[in-house]
Amino acid sequence: MIHMNTTDTKTAAILLAPGFEEIEALTPFDLLRRAGIDTTLVSVENKTGCTGTMGLEVTGLTPMKDYDFTKADALIIPGGPGYEVLEQNQEVTDLIQSFGRDKTLGAICAGSSIPGKLGLYKDRDYTVVPDLNGDFGGTFEKVHAVISGNIVTGISVGGAFEFALDLIRVLKSPEAADDIARATCWTL
Template identity: 45%
Template sequence: MKCAIIMDNGFEELEAMGPIALLRRGGVDVDLVSVHDDHVTGRFGVTYSKTTPMKDYDFDAIDCLIIPGGAHAKKLEANPDVLELIKKVANDDSKVLAAICAAPTILGKLGLLKGKDYTCFKSMNEDFGGNYHYQYVVEDGNLITGISASAAEEFGFAILEKLTGKEHTDEVKASIYYDAAH
């Protein structure tokens, strides 16, 4: 399995790092893709210095596209290449589209949440034509949405389970002593 996480400067670090670490721990390849350069810096100054510029990346080879939230969401929303990529992935039944916090609003503005169950950062929710749920993670088919940075771990596990199955995900959870009840 292969995921690409797309970022521009200002991404929310926890929403990127959590899923990256959990997916890699679970044996999923995760490629870091920046919109412009070979590096990208998050909201709190964490820089990923080995990213692949979007123009050089083969998105046809992925099983999942992950979009973290943060201030970069406005930049992603204003980028026609990113919007085309999101639409392409959303319309491919063989691919998973995962967005967290502010990022699901991009999908909503593209009309991709119509008739879907979803979540996003509560104050950013608009009438996107779908069914908003105030919970950590919501899945609807191949769409996975997360509410905020506090949901990064649950979001990462939801993606892992969608890609590799519940049994494997439970093994990864056990390897880090994950207990959802505590």
């Protein structure tokens, strides 16, 4: 059972596996942190480092075994070839199902296909990289990002900024997302 964070500060965990898409992981990390959301990069391989699909080595990760998901308000799944590692990890798919039911779940690009395969898009709007869209029981939208209740999806690298802003809209407020959009010159 996952419990909600009872503090005023929202928290988010971004799951990383080798081959994660750097922009889809680090743009949300950066923008959520700017919005005051305590965001942690978590290694599903229980290491302190991970290499992305473009070769960027990210260090200072929290091993999954050391992260308390019961205190997190959001779980974020980036894309890139690393999505296959996430998809094959039962603990990860259990977390995705739990957050998809009870908390905030964010998934982008190939990472968005995992909740779809788990049935979480039934009767919902969603987006996913078009090549991996399947019969997920909902309505696919070819847009940068979609909010459908507690689930936020992003299409791919090009939607990473809007995806992150939508996560802020859900976790904090539309005003907080607008503030970050202005502060980063997304909105001129």
